[in-house]
Amino acid sequence: MLDLMSGFVVELRNAGLPVSLTENLDAMEAVKHIPIEDRDAFKYALATTLVKNEQHWKAFETVFEVYFSLRGPEYNVLDEDGEIDEDSLEEWMSQQMRGMGGQGSSEDMSPEEIAEMLFRALMNADEAMMAAMARAAVTQFAGMEPGRPVGGTYYLYRTLRNLDLDGMLDRLMEQAQERSEEDMTSLQERLEREEFENRIEDLKKEIEAEIRRRLVADRGVEAMAKTLRKPLPEDVDFMHASREEMANIRKAIQPLTRKLAARLARKRKHKRRGPLDFRATVRQSLSYGGVPAEPRFRNPRPNKPE
Known part of the structure; x- marks a missing residue:
């Protein structure tokens, strides 16, 4: 430890x-x-x-x-031969498939069967089932191989591409419409959509965490930490920053801009001369041929107390 x-x-x-x-x-x-x-x-x-x-x-x-990352017997990824150990996952998938009338094997599951189980997990907000389905989806679609020098983003892309979560969202909305006794209002529909979008985002995080856990088990902690290391907002070269990094930079400097604005406002309030008097400056510049060499300022007027 x-x-x-x-x-x-x-x-x-x-x-x-x-x-x-x-x-x-x-x-x-x-x-x-x-x-x-x-x-x-x-x-x-x-x-x-x-x-x-x-x-x-x-x-x-x-x-x-x-x-x-989560470790233990129930989270083992590689067996003694370096292959992915799916015994516990296989048992869970068999139970679910028997309940659906399937063959009871995760290896024999078609993409349609995986999509159906995922739909049920998202519809019922079953977090345990979503976590298990994330493991099953990574096993089926990611194509992870021990020792393969590929980043986690590639595995995440392959998994999400096969799951078709955009179509899943439309299907969830249709099911919500059917379950509703009356036609949903625009507000209810928006709330339902936001709820399903949040569940899908949670599923994406589960899949990303599962891929990261398997990569850690394969490559080691130090190697994965070095791969995932990203510069902090104050260390980013803004000439080559991505859209997300630019958003983080703006968020980081926002308190500084507010502090500078307050400081300038306080300085203007307490300085000895007021704002520029353009008319007086033009009249004064006539003696210099129209060149405003000596700008004129108005007398400061303190704010009246309320």
């Missing part, structure tokens, strides 16, 4: 987060007072002691998901 925490802190520093020795010791002390088996409590205890800026949260979360 100590070696894992040390590597975690080193990777945070490599990612650009300013983690001091004192904060490292505080994090080690904080984890003594929480249940280690509670992953969320463990995550936020580390974040409380190691993250000091909101802009650093995403980098922290990425490193945490790599170093403390």
